[in-house]
Amino acid sequence: QVQLQESGPGLVKPSQTLSLTCAVSGDSITSGGYSWSWIRQPPGKGLEWIGHIYYSGDTYYNPSLKSRLSISIHSSKNQFSLNLSSVTAADTAVYYCARSHHGDFFNSWGQGTLVTVSS
Amino acid sequence: QSVLTQPPSVSAAPGQKVTISCAGSSSNIANNYVSWYQQIPGTAPKLLIYDSNKRPSGIPDRFSGSKSGTSATLGITGLQTGDEADYYCGTWDSSLSAWVFGGGTKLTVL
Numbered sequence: 001q002v003q004l005q006e007s008g009p010g011l012v013k014p015s016q017t018l019s020l021t022c023a024v025s026g027d028s029i030t031s032g033g034y035s036w037s038w039i040r041q042p043p044g045k046g047l048e049w050i051g052h053i054y055y056s057g058d059t060y061y062n063p064s065l066k067s068r069l070s071i072s073i074h075s076s077k078n079q080f081s082l083n084l085s086s087v088t089a090a091d092t093a094v095y096y097c098a099r100s101h102h103g104d105f106f107n108s109w110g111q112g113t114l115v116t117v118s119s
Numbered sequence: 120q121s122v123l124t125q126p127p128s129v130s131a132a133p134g135q136k137v138t139i140s141c142a143g144s145s146s147n148i149a150n151n152y153v154s155w156y157q158q159i160p161g162t163a164p165k166l167l168i169y170d171s172n173k174r175p176s177g178i179p180d181r182f183s184g185s186k187s188g189t190s191a192t193l194g195i196t197g198l199q200t201g202d203e204a205d206y207y208c209g210t211w212d213s214s215l216s217a218w219v220f221g222g223g224t225k226l227t228v229l
Contacts, residue, residue, distance in 0.1 A: 046121065046220060046223040047158075047164065047207055047209070049217060049218035049219065049220065060217070060218075062217050063216070063217055096163055103211065103218070104152050104154070104169065105166060105169040106154070106164070106166060107169070107175065109164055111162075112163050
């Protein structure tokens with residue numbers, strides 16, 4: 001059974017870059033048919049899809065975040081990562097990594113990590 | 120403002136049935152599969168329904184999904200206090216080239 005675990009700083013200063021990594025275990029990140037996703041949830045609010053990446057390197061980004069966003073895959077480490085630049089307080093959220101089946105649904109989730117943007 | 124519209128809250132008594140609606144458009148629900156997620160506060164979302172009406176293994180048949188036109192519905196029968204959670208619908212939006220979620224519905228089992 002696949003497991004995902006997010007890691008990264010819990011506090012980021014405004015205007016800096018938020019960087020998170022998702023470690024995948026129990027399955028190879030190179031498995032065909034899956035995409036690897038980031039989803040966030042501001043405190044007390046709903047879910048927001050950030051973007052996802054396929055093993056091929058193809059990426060799909062939320063249009064509202066695209067100009068600040070980069071998702072990359074690290075197959076040798078069985079990990080994928082998120083970089084979100086020029087953050088503001090509005091980027092404060094619990095960030096989840098997830099595995100998506102062909103981009104159709106999210107069938108495995110990490111436990112989530114809270115990132116606070118504050119000086 | 121979410122692309123998919125869900126009621127903010129629903130409630131029902133234990134043992135009863137409840138439905139949660141998810142309204143979209145021709146660019147999302149009408150032409151793509153819908154999935155539903157249950158989120159108990161403080162935990163990660165959990166897949167309940169995929170491909171609009173299929174249940175992953177381990178999800179009881181008290182949970183069901185359906186889709187018609189630009190709307191989808193999650194049904195829960197035999198409500199239990201453990202079903203109290205937030206429920207989200209989601210699908211791909213072909214116009215936005217983005218995955219979209221509903222705003223979420225808080226279920227209270229009275």
